Amino acid sequence: MKFICMKCNDFMDYEDQEKVADQRLGLVFSCKKCSSSFAMVTNSGETQLVHALGIQIGGRSGPAQPLELTRDSLKEDVKSVGPIWTEEAEKRILNVPSFARQMARKGIEDYAREKGSREINGKIMDEYREKVGM
Ligand SMILES: [Zn+2]
Numbered sequence: 001m002k003f004i005c006m007k008c009n010d011f012m013d014y015e016d017q018e019k020v021a022d023q024r025l026g027l028v029f030s031c032k033k034c035s036s037s038f039a040m041v042t043n044s045g046e047t048q049l050v051h052a053l054g055i056q057i058g059g060r061s062g063p064a065q066p067l068e069l070t071r072d073s074l075k076e077d078v079k080s081v082g083p084i085w086t087e088e089a090e091k092r093i094l095n096v097p098s099f100a101r102q103m104a105r106k107g108i109e110d111y112a113r114e115k116g117s118r119e120i121n122g123k124i125m126d127e128y129r130e131k132v133g134m
Contacts, residue, residue, distance in 0.1 A: 005033065005034065007034050012038075015029060016028040024043065026042075027040045051103070052102050083120050085120045086119060086121045108120055108124065112128075115127075
């Protein structure tokens with residue numbers, strides 16, 4: 001997603017995001033040339049999409065970094081002491097298309113938490129898959 005400054009006809013930079021309200025996100029873009037800026041507010045569905053995309057608004061400059069996923073899951077861990085992914089589960093989650101992976105990961109982790117399991121393994125993934133019909 002990219003925005004163009006109507007005055008300069010140049011790409012605007014993604015600057016910042018802030019949580020406006022529950023499930024809503026304010027995304028701030030600005031123009032380097034004339035320093036005008038604007039904010040876009042998403043609805044809850046779009047917020048989920050933004051999260052699913054790993055918040056790469058403004059266009060990513062290169063291919064996905066291999067560590068990106070790990071970094072994100074570490075953040076999750078700090079928040080909620082996330083479950084442990086077995087090697088098998090880590091491999092299987094890679095079968096999920098990258099645009100949906102973050103969401104699938106979170107869904108599986110939430111499911112495991114509900115079940116009181118601290119480990120994400122093939123069995124949990126099977127159960128989750130059956131539950132959501134993935
Ligand atoms: Zn401008």
